[in-house]
Amino acid sequence: MDFLANARQVIEIETGALQRMASRLDESFIRAIDLLHETLDRRGKIIVVGIGKSGNIGHKIAATFNSTGSTAVVLNSQNALHGDLGIVSDGDAVLLLSYSGETGELLDVLPHIKRFDVTLIALTGNPKSTLAEHSDVVLDTSVDREACPLKLAPTSSSTAMLVMGDALAMVLLEARGFTEEQFARFHPGGALGRALLTRVSDIMRAGEQLASVPNGASVREALVAMSSARAGACVVVEPDGKLAGIFTHGDFARCYQRDPHVGDQPVAVFMTRKPVSVDASSLAVEALQTIGSHRIDDVVVLDSEGRAVGLVDTQDLARLKIV
Missing domain, CATH: 3.40.50.10490 (Glucose-6-phosphate isomerase like protein; domain 1)
Structure with a gap:
């Protein structure tokens, strides 16, 4: 049979x-x-x-x-x-x-x-x-x-x-x-409820947990910031706080293979300009969808005026049981 x-x-x-x-x-x-x-x-x-x-x-x-x-x-x-x-x-x-x-x-x-x-x-x-x-x-x-x-x-x-x-x-x-917000009211338990009820601002890395350097900083300074924040990515910002780009450990590995003395070069040369971002007031599920659809590990969080205020890491989503 x-x-x-x-x-x-x-x-x-x-x-x-x-x-x-x-x-x-x-x-x-x-x-x-x-x-x-x-x-x-x-x-x-x-x-x-x-x-x-x-x-x-x-x-x-x-x-x-x-x-x-x-x-x-x-x-x-x-x-x-x-x-x-x-x-x-x-x-x-x-x-x-x-x-x-x-x-x-x-x-x-x-x-x-x-x-x-x-x-x-x-x-x-x-x-x-x-x-x-x-x-x-x-x-x-x-x-x-x-x-x-x-x-x-x-x-x-x-x-x-x-x-x-x-x-x-x-x-x-x-x-x-x-709406999704109404749906969340009926599903408060489990990963689905957490994803629908939690906002990006509740889970993002901010303050000392956010690796950030000014535009013009060196690759070495970006690495120090990532090490201090125990993060895999560093946000690069303009003097007014607006997002300039993002630099990740993956970016460093690739540029180091080409030039072992890359540390003193400007991080702006190797960063990703106009990286994928989400609004701080968005639902956590939107950050989850953004990360999944773009196949990235980190997404930058912006405030209503376009300033970089945080970072969401896929590891954070798993730790907080959003996924």
């Missing part, structure tokens, strides 16, 4: 199902976004209901909504008839998840949900089902085949439903103008 070939086939089947679902998107999706947007604008919430695998997918969809500032809760359809309908309020939007659209437990609770003034959005693989018939908007998540070799286990169908939920959450995020 070729396990790798079988695995690739599963992935190809599910990928194909997603591509076909994407091609079917129409005005119904736009209508769903508008309704969800209106619900949240009037301080309503999104309620997600599903059974079995659809219920598991529903938990993830609700979590994605919550993490992006769209208030969502999961309603267990079995418990709904025994008091949990109390979480439903007029003005809410309800996402109903059922691939067949004929799930008994879901249809049993549907009439009771419809007694409230709510919007019903169905995610189903059967647009002609009972569930679809009683919903305000129907999003088609049908697939040609499951990736299960027995054609039994929900695979392509559950993936399609999950991705449709992600599409709703991400498009809604953009429609509401949700």
Whole structure:
């Protein structure tokens, strides 16, 4: 048995199902976004209901909504008839998840949900089902085949439903103008939270920790400054504090190979002019992205007037658990 070939086939089947679902998107999706947007604008919430695998997918969809500032809760359809309908309020939007659209437990609770003034959005693989018939908007998540070799286990169908939920959450995020700063409020823990909540000014090397020499200094003076600050780079500044360039240990190694007596020469000859920089008020994640995209070890920090006030080193990001 070729396990790798079988695995690739599963992935190809599910990928194909997603591509076909994407091609079917129409005005119904736009209508769903508008309704969800209106619900949240009037301080309503999104309620997600599903059974079995659809219920598991529903938990993830609700979590994605919550993490992006769209208030969502999961309603267990079995418990709904025994008091949990109390979480439903007029003005809410309800996402109903059922691939067949004929799930008994879901249809049993549907009439009771419809007694409230709510919007019903169905995610189903059967647009002609009972569930679809009683919903305000129907999003088609049908697939040609499951990736299960027995054609039994929900695979392509559950993936399609999950991705449709992600599409709703991400498009809604953009429609509401949700920002990185707002995202950070919901993710205060871990490396992601630290990167989103911490500003460059909080982590940069400044003062005695910043190796800095005036433009016109020698290579030797730059090396002394780096040694004193225990840094791998030295900022070169003009008399008014404006950034002139940056000189690194790597620059020194390269110029030393050409001339072992380079120490007395001006550092300006070997420094990098107009180096990559970030603003001191920027989020630490921006410095992280800048370092990664330019493939550098250090990035210069500037104040609002363009003066060099600090340096961010990749080692600092690791030490502070920003990465």
